[in-house]
Amino acid sequence: MGFLRAALASAMLLATADAALEPIVMKGSKFFTKSGDQFFMKGIAYQQEAGTGPGGASTGNKKYIDPLSDEKICKRDVPILEKLGINTIRTYAIDPEADHKACMKLLDDAGIYVIADLGEPALSINRDDPTWNVDLFNRYKGVIDNLAEYDNVIGFFSGNEVTNNATNTDASAYVKAATRDTKKYIADKMSKGGRWMGVGYAANDDAEIRIHMAQYFNCGDQEEAIDYWGYNIYSWCGKSSFEESGYDVQVKFFSNYSVPVFFAEYGCNTVGGAEGRLWDDTTALYSDKMTGVFSGGIVYMFHQEKNDYGVVKVTGDTATTMKNYDVLQKKLGAVAPSSTKMSAYTPTNSPAACPQVQENWKVSPNTLPPTPDSALCECMFKSLSCAPATSLKEKDFGSIFGYICENDKKACAGIKHDTEAGVYGPYSMCSPKQQLGHVLDAYYNNQNKGSSACDFDGAAAVQSSPKVDSSYVETYMK
Ligand SMILES: *[C@@H]1O[C@H](CO)[C@@H](O)[C@H](O)[C@H]1NC(C)=O
Ligand SMILES: *[C@@H]1O[C@H](CO)[C@@H](O)[C@H](O)[C@H]1NC(C)=O
Numbered sequence: 511m512g513f514l515r516a517a518l519a520s521a522m523l524l525a526t527a528d529a530a531l532e533p534i535v536m537k538g539s540k541f542f543t544k545s546g547d548q549f550f551m552k553g554i555a556y557q558q559e560a561g562t563g564p565g566g567a568s569t570g571n572k573k574y575i576d577p578l579s580d581e582k583i584c585k586r587d588v589p590i591l592e593k594l595g596i597n598t599i600r601t602y603a604i605d606p607e608a609d610h611k612a613c614m615k616l617l618d619d620a621g622i623y624v625i626a627d628l629g630e631p632a633l634s635i636n637r638d639d640p641t642w643n644v645d646l647f648n649r650y651k652g653v654i655d656n657l658a659e660y661d662n663v664i665g666f667f668s669g670n671e672v673t674n675n676a677t678n679t680d681a682s683a684y685v686k687a688a689t690r691d692t693k694k695y696i697a698d699k700m701s702k703g704g705r706w707m708g709v710g711y712a713a714n715d716d717a718e719i720r721i722h723m724a725q726y727f728n729c730g731d732q733e734e735a736i737d738y739w740g741y742n743i744y745s746w747c748g749k750s751s752f753e754e755s756g757y758d759v760q761v762k763f764f765s766n767y768s769v770p771v772f773f774a775e776y777g778c779n780t781v782g783g784a785e786g787r788l789w790d791d792t793t794a795l796y797s798d799k800m801t802g803v804f805s806g807g808i809v810y811m812f813h814q815e816k817n818d819y820g821v822v823k824v825t826g827d828t829a830t831t832m833k834n835y836d837v838l839q840k841k842l843g844a845v846a847p848s849s850t851k852m853s854a855y856t857p858t859n860s861p862a863a864c865p866q867v868q869e870n871w872k873v874s875p876n877t878l879p880p881t882p883d884s885a886l887c888e889c890m891f892k893s894l895s896c897a898p899a900t901s902l903k904e905k906d907f908g909s910i911f912g913y914i915c916e917n918d919k920k921a922c923a924g925i926k927h928d929t930e931a932g933v934y935g936p937y938s939m940c941s942p943k944q945q946l947g948h949v950l951d952a953y954y955n956n957q958n959k960g961s962s963a964c965d966f967d968g969a970a971a972v973q974s975s976p977k978v979d980s981s982y983v984e985t986y987m988k
Contacts, residue, residue: 531662538857548849553598553808579608584616592620595842600808603630606652614660627667640681647882665708676718676870680929687879690734708737712774715743722865729864740774746791748781761803768859773807783818787834789841796845874932887940893978896954896964897947899971914953921952
């Protein structure tokens with residue numbers, strides 16, 4: 511090959527490399543490609559459970575499998591995804607330190623976008639003990655930084671089914687705070703030349719709370735609200751219909767929603783397991799009855815595992831498509847959603863009103879938990895006159911918190927977190943150890959630094975040279 515031909519060939523290679531997928535943008539309650547064609551998500555969940563497959567050995571101290579860091583596996587699976595006719599995968603546990611270049615390129619070449627959950631099983635907002643803290647925010651930022659360079663990333667989920675019934679609605683305050691902070695983080699990147707990526711939430715379908723949930727995450731200041739609403743919905747089982755599945759009710763409810771809505775998971779398996787699935791729900795989802803309101807959906811899921819929701823069985827290094835893969839492929843191949851051009855679309859819906867505190871909703875619409883700020887926490891910790899002893903273990907924090915917060919409520923004001931009242935202490939986002947330090951110190955001060963007020967059987971110790979930074983004000987003392 512002569513020099514010119516070689517140069518031309520490499521220019522062509524570059525051109526193909528540049529012919530990447532167009533970023534997705536959002537306008538009103540619809541998604542579009544950047545050049546203005548409406549985008550319907552045809553997705554599938556792509557996330558192997560840790561310990562199940564050949565890549566199933568956990569790496570290092572990580573207990574989850576990053577689905578997009580093993581080029582060999584992506585080379586095997588991306589053609590199967592492409593042939594299925596999907597245009598989006600949803601991942602649930604991205605490793606912010608892993609290299610995703612190879613897999614992201616394979617996906618991009620196959621016309622596939624990614625929407626990624628920001629948490630991972632061991633580091634996500636826990637419905638039973640919800641918090642939004644420095645560690646969580648650092649992880650969320652890490653995933654965003656890692657994936658931001660790829661144009662085929664649509665965006666993220668700040669939580670998945672965190673509040674899942676009326677007993678744990680408080681957790682939603684923390685997820686909304688996470689949404690606010692990650693959106694701000696992306697906006698700051700945009701002001702330095704980054705592009706838009708969305709932050710949404712994936713909700714379960716609990717009849718008692720679903721309306722409050724959808725309203726809460728969409729209401730109020732739009733810089734704090736979700737960019738899109740994902741619905742994990744399993745109400746179409748076996749032979750069913752638009753009405754019998756309740757899809758008609760969802761379409762009606764979301765018809766005045768101001769941001770895009772899609773199924774973040776679907777594919778009921780209660781009739782005949784994974785292989786019994788007929789995928790008539792897919793046909794309905796992209797039909798005229800739904801496309802005016804819903805932007806498509808994400809099938810649950812690629813891998814056939816114990817829970818029996820898969821379309822592909824992985825054994826050793828081999829991936830084999832199942833019967834319901836073929837059915838889904840046919841149904842997806844036949845859909846032709848009617849669409850709108852971005853230029854021809856004028857959004858008219860406005861954000862929902864916030865739900866007020868009531869029996870099934872214990873979240874004040876007025877205040878969100880504070881933004882995690884490690885500098886504030888560290889500054890506070892360095893200033894303590896009484897701090898946890900270095901030998902103290904986290905499992906022993908509970909009894910000290912319990913004692914102080916019961917006997918000196920004021921000492922605990924700085925870490926208070928009451929979603930119903932909408933009251934959050936400034937240090938409620940610090941680590942447990944930092945929070946304990948704050949409480950110990952406040953108690954010690956409130957006891958006029960009595961010698962026995964900083965001991966707790968050796969769990970706490972007076973600090974010889976606390977460093978008080980004048981820029982940091984101990985608000986709780988006032
Ligand atoms: C609410 O969800 C939690 C966590 O999944 C579960 O333990 C509890 O039984 C549920 N309560 C009700 C009333 O459904
Ligand atoms: C849509 O309308 C219904 C019924 O009028 C109302 O309950 C709901 O809050 C509205 N949703 C939004 C997003 O405005």
